[in-house]
Amino acid sequence: MLDILAISGSLRAASTNSALIAALAQNAPPGCRITVYDGLGRLPIFNPDDEGERTPAEASALIDAVSGADGVIISCPEYAHGVPGGLKNGLDWLVSRDAAVGKPAMLVHASPRSLFARAALAEIMRTMSFALYDEVPLEIALLGKKAPEVEKILAEPANRVAMRNALSAFAGFIRQC
Numbered sequence: 182m183l184d185i186l187a188i189s190g191s192l193r194a195a196s197t198n199s200a201l202i203a204a205l206a207q208n209a210p211p212g213c214r215i216t217v218y219d220g221l222g223r224l225p226i227f228n229p230d231d232e233g234e235r236t237p238a239e240a241s242a243l244i245d246a247v248s249g250a251d252g253v254i255i256s257c258p259e260y261a262h263g264v265p266g267g268l269k270n271g272l273d274w275l276v277s278r279d280a281a282v283g284k285p286a287m288l289v290h291a292s293p294r295s296l297f298a299r300a301a302l303a304e305i306m307r308t309m310s311f312a313l314y315d316e317v318p319l320e321i322a323l324l325g326k327k328a329p330e331v332e333k334i335l336a337e338p339a340n341r342v343a344m345r346n347a348l349s350a351f352a353g354f355i356r357q358c
């Protein structure tokens with residue numbers, strides 16, 4: 182069984198990225214278990230002085246969750262052509278240790294825009310030595326949609342197949358890593 186950690190880069194209650202992450206967890210193919218990480222909003226602002234013995238409990242929980250996962254999936258919005266601070270802050274807590282090194286990771290997209298953030302996030306994650314899988318990008322356009330429509334789109338058979346296919350492809354990549 183592959184354990185995959187899924188992270189939304191949005192803290193919004195009605196986040197489309199979080200909805201995509203939740204739908205992926207519901208559509209996990211056999212042999213994959215997806216756990217949703219929801220602690221980004223509780224993490225203290227990263228400070229290198231607070232590493233080692235002083236690492237805050239919330240940061241340790243994230244580090245342990247990433248370390249224990251076979252792979253990581255991230256769905257993230259774009260803010261002012263960049264990666265939202267909350268997600269970048271979470272990633273910063275993972276830099277000076279082994280958690281991300283060689284860890285298979287996949288980006289999925291809830292917006293057809295966000296091209297700057299996608300590129301920036303990929304660059305950040307490669308720099309952190311994540312093993313980034315980017316051969317079959319999953320994009321389901323949920324930008325600007327309200328919750329009932331988001332739910333409807335994510336329940337469409339073609340989108341469920343697309344989610345399963347993306348997850349199966351990522352699982353294959355994880356097994357090769």
Ligand SMILES: Cc1cc2nc3c(=O)[nH]c(=O)nc-3n(C[C@H](O)[C@H](O)[C@H](O)COP(=O)(O)O)c2cc1C
Nearest residue numbers: 191193196197198258259260261262292294295324
């Ligand atoms: C502060 C802020 C800045 C944004 N900047 C951009 C941007 O530069 N490019 C873009 O495509 N969308 C931008 N957006 C739109 C969000 O990326 C978009 O609404 C996204 O789908 C929100 O994701 P969520 O539903 O998961 O919260 C911005 C939104 C906010 C709140």
